[in-house]
Amino acid sequence: MDNKADQPSSASLWLAYLAKGGSMKELRNLDQCQLDAMYRLAFAQFNSGHFTDALKVFRHLCLLDHTSYSYFLGLGLSQYELSLFAQAAATLAHGEKLDQKDPRASLMMAKCFIEIKRWSLAQKALSEAVTRASQSVRWKDELQQAKKLTSFVRGKLQ
Numbered sequence: 001m002d003n004k005a006d007q008p009s010s011a012s013l014w015l016a017y018l019a020k021g022g023s024m025k026e027l028r029n030l031d032q033c034q035l036d037a038m039y040r041l042a043f044a045q046f047n048s049g050h051f052t053d054a055l056k057v058f059r060h061l062c063l064l065d066h067t068s069y070s071y072f073l074g075l076g077l078s079q080y081e082l083s084l085f086a087q088a089a090a091t092l093a094h095g096e097k098l099d100q101k102d103p104r105a106s107l108m109m110a111k112c113f114i115e116i117k118r119w120s121l122a123q124k125a126l127s128e129a130v131t132r133a134s135q136s137v138r139w140k141d142e143l144q145q146a147k148k149l150t151s152f153v154r155g156k157l158q
Helices: 010-019 032-047 051-064 069-081 085-098 104-115 119-133 137-157
Strands: none
Touching (some): 032 069, 069 085, 069 104, 104 137, 119 137
16 A cells, blocks of 8 residues: 555655755756856845845855855855844854864854854854964965954953
């Protein structure tokens, strides 16, 4: 007897696939070139000051590929620019896990925490930003910013 209740739903199969590291990009059979074009659009919107439009595209990109650091960084920066500081911090925290070397997510997360006056969390994020930025001369500007903000946050914690 064929009982539909005993068969897994397509949604549960998708979730199982995603849980094993798959992405919606793969499930939808999207080519990376398509995502790259969407990223360029989102980046252009962000750089033009159209943060709401950039946020929409970055959010969609994050849903399609939850493993891309640049998508989460873009989404977090868009949220920050729209004063969605708590959301931005959560987004950037995920981004921080995707790239262990890039200090920008940690630095921006600290700026979010500063905006919402969560000084100890800002200090923790800044410590991570300094650690990451210290590993490469590429990040000297980020290192300077993080050190400057660290002094500011220390003053707030005392």
